[in-house]
Amino acid sequence: MAERPEDLNLPNAVITRIIKEALPDGVNISKEARSAISRAASVFVLYATSCANNFAMKGKRKTLNASDVLSAMEEMEFQRFVTPLKEALEAYRREQKGKKEASEQKKKDKDRKTDSEEQDKSRDEEIDEDEERLEEEEQNEEEEVDN
Amino acid sequence: MAAAAAAGSGAPREEEGSGGEAAAPQPQAPTSASGARLSRLPLARVKALVKADPDVTLAGQEAIFILARAAELFVETIAKDAYCCAQQGKRKTLQRRDLDNAIEAVDEFAFLEGTLD
Numbered sequence: 001m002a003e004r005p006e007d008l009n010l011p012n013a014v015i016t017r018i019i020k021e022a023l024p025d026g027v028n029i030s031k032e033a034r035s036a037i038s039r040a041a042s043v044f045v046l047y048a049t050s051c052a053n054n055f056a057m058k059g060k061r062k063t064l065n066a067s068d069v070l071s072a073m074e075e076m077e078f079q080r081f082v083t084p085l086k087e088a089l090e091a092y093r094r095e096q097k098g099k100k101e102a103s104e105q106k107k108k109d110k111d112r113k114t115d116s117e118e119q120d121k122s123r124d125e126e127i128d129e130d131e132e133r134l135e136e137e138e139q140n141e142e143e144e145v146d147n
Numbered sequence: 148m149a150a151a152a153a154a155g156s157g158a159p160r161e162e163e164g165s166g167g168e169a170a171a172p173q174p175q176a177p178t179s180a181s182g183a184r185l186s187r188l189p190l191a192r193v194k195a196l197v198k199a200d201p202d203v204t205l206a207g208q209e210a211i212f213i214l215a216r217a218a219e220l221f222v223e224t225i226a227k228d229a230y231c232c233a234q235q236g237k238r239k240t241l242q243r244r245d246l247d248n249a250i251e252a253v254d255e256f257a258f259l260e261g262t263l264d
Contacts, residue, residue, distance in 0.1 A: 008196050014187050015222060022223035023230050023241075032243040033229070036263050037222055040246075043262045044221045045196045045214055052210065053203050064197070064206035069213045077255045081220050088186070088216045089209060 009038050048072050188215040228253055 015038045019029055049064070051072035056064050066089055073081045193215040197206045225246070232245040250256040
């Protein structure tokens with residue numbers, strides 16, 4: 001089991017793949033270098049977490065949120081990460097929302113198997129309601145835990 | 148709590164936030180068709196790192212995701228910087244010393260000094 005936080009490494013295969021895709025074809029990486037990069041990535045996460053946590057504490061929150069991490073990036077002088085991270089966050093949020101809607105939709109389809117037309121109409125209405133509700137939830141999520 | 152609103156819909160609320168401690172293990176990073184876009188690092192491992200910090204109480208799912216993505220960007224960045232050193236030495240294999248050089252040369256990597264041994 002991991003004794004220290006730094007020993008918690010990220011999967012070698014993934015790290016290797018990321019490195020290879022970042023470098024031109026035909027470039028190799030020694031085992032020591034790869035393992036050092038993997039370790040560096042863990043240290044990076046730990047350091048970023050610590051920075052982000054400072055921002056959360058400043059905001060009197062106990063839960064780290066996305067903006068804490070973004071602030072941490074700037075603090076760590078990795079501003080160049082901020083834009084791609086924001087884009088990734090948007091995409092992630094869309095996907096999460098899509099997943100939720102999809103699973104709720106499936107559930108409805110299941111419930112409604114018997115009836116058709118009339119149900120279709122009301123289903124459309126309900127989807128709108130759900131979207132509103134989802135928006136509300138998202139707002140709630142952002143304001144979030146201050147309990 | 149926000150959870151109450153979601154519970155009304157009947158769909159299990161998988162999201163984050165207050166569920167930080169009790170949350171079920173995260174599934175592999177969003178592996179949709181555009182998996183390469185979102186994140187390749189398993190969120191569970193990133194979360195383990197985050198929780199290793201004694202000062203951290205909870206971390207939202209989005210925060211974990213962004214950290215994972217940031218770690219990927221970091222790996223790309225440091226690999227490229229290290230490669231510049233290797234290129235100068237006309238080598239095609241990245242060595243450990245290339246990494247050490249990059250860490251010394253680039254201010255942003257200063258936090259790594261002494262941590263990789």
